[in-house]
Amino acid sequence: MVVFALLIISKAGGLIYNREFNAGLAKLSSNDLLILAGTFHGVHAITRSLAPVATHPANRLSSAPPSSIAAPFPLRPTGLEVLESSHFRLTCFQTVTGTKFLLFTEPSQPNVDVVIKRIYELYADFVMKNPFYTIEMPVRCQKFDGALDGYIKGNVR
Amino acid sequence: MSTNPPSSAGKPAQQALQQQTRTPTPSGLRYPSNKKTIYDRNINRTKTSELSRAAFAYLFVEMIAYAQKRVTGIADLEKRLNNQGYPLGLKLLDLLLLRSTVPSTPPTTRPTRILPLLQFITTTLWRHLFARPADALERSAANPAEYMVTDNAPLVNEYISVPREISSFNAAAFVSGIVEGVCDGAGFRTEGVSAHWVGEGDAAEGGKAEMWPGKTIFLIKFAPEVLEREEVMGKGG
Numbered sequence: 001m002v003v004f005a006l007l008i009i010s011k012a013g014g015l016i017y018n019r020e021f022n023a024g025l026a027k028l029s030s031n032d033l034l035i036l037a038g039t040f041h042g043v044h045a046i047t048r049s050l051a052p053v054a055t056h057p058a059n060r061l062s063s064a065p066p067s068s069i070a071a072p073f074p075l076r077p078t079g080l081e082v083l084e085s086s087h088f089r090l091t092c093f094q095t096v097t098g099t100k101f102l103l104f105t106e107p108s109q110p111n112v113d114v115v116i117k118r119i120y121e122l123y124a125d126f127v128m129k130n131p132f133y134t135i136e137m138p139v140r141c142q143k144f145d146g147a148l149d150g151y152i153k154g155n156v157r
Numbered sequence: 158m159s160t161n162p163p164s165s166a167g168k169p170a171q172q173a174l175q176q177q178t179r180t181p182t183p184s185g186l187r188y189p190s191n192k193k194t195i196y197d198r199n200i201n202r203t204k205t206s207e208l209s210r211a212a213f214a215y216l217f218v219e220m221i222a223y224a225q226k227r228v229t230g231i232a233d234l235e236k237r238l239n240n241q242g243y244p245l246g247l248k249l250l251d252l253l254l255l256r257s258t259v260p261s262t263p264p265t266t267r268p269t270r271i272l273p274l275l276q277f278i279t280t281t282l283w284r285h286l287f288a289r290p291a292d293a294l295e296r297s298a299a300n301p302a303e304y305m306v307t308d309n310a311p312l313v314n315e316y317i318s319v320p321r322e323i324s325s326f327n328a329a330a331f332v333s334g335i336v337e338g339v340c341d342g343a344g345f346r347t348e349g350v351s352a353h354w355v356g357e358g359d360a361a362e363g364g365k366a367e368m369w370p371g372k373t374i375f376l377i378k379f380a381p382e383v384l385e386r387e388e389v390m391g392k393g394g
Binding site: 130141144 | 215221222225316317
């Protein structure tokens, strides 16, 4: 039961945060990490458009009653959510605004969705409520680092 | 904020005139549709109500962003935050004193000595703002005019990570502005109230600083005439 690393990708596809909690993944240079983030962003966009047509609400809008148009977040394909190999599992959580949280864990790690939701909460608290953080820019917030460490090391392992 | 609704082109001229005569001078007070201002409400109505911490955090982010516009340095930024808090302190003093009374008794008087004033700040004011008293109150050993109020984890700093370039900046300058407003409103002129981090780079105090990484000291420096008066009042009994 190990959480290896966390990556946060901005909605433009740039890597804005990366942190390794436990050794186990191959070490990547920061350049490679940027490429990985950009590639994942592209793959994610492709998987989203691969979704079957029937689930796409835009195609039903013309026949649906007008009340369904007002729904704030219509059900739409979200793209790649889990990628699993024999050595690790990649879980992707995308926020409503398009920021992606990538969590690398062992394949047997339970409750990854709970962990990733909690990480999203920490991000909302310590990054978005920080007056010195510029949106879409790399995250450099001590308190976010500290809170992540405290949560991952205290509760997950 | 103007109380006049924007007059539309189709409105009769007479009606527009009436609107203007009803509000001769904009007083800065907002008039809700039921014509009751904040002063018409019961003073104890919001005594126990609480605010969303996230809403305050986002508002405070914008306040800092606003204060950051065209500043020359950290001291200037803290001064601006201090100025934002000052009017709050002036009003909170009166509000909290009025609220602390039992109905049908004469209202509580303002504190006239330094210690009751500081007690008021560390308990009544702190409880009202942060729902807990301040963590410590000390008198400076070096300068009798200086008092220190300690808060181990100020609410305003809860989500703020200060970048390394301006690591001495403390957003609690806003709170120090409130404290300054309370002191001034009670007639205790100060030479400034400032917020400082504790144990920054202090290796000896490492253990303490680690437990409360956001520990902040509010340094209150009273003006010499306040101390003089205090001395006279002390002799008089």
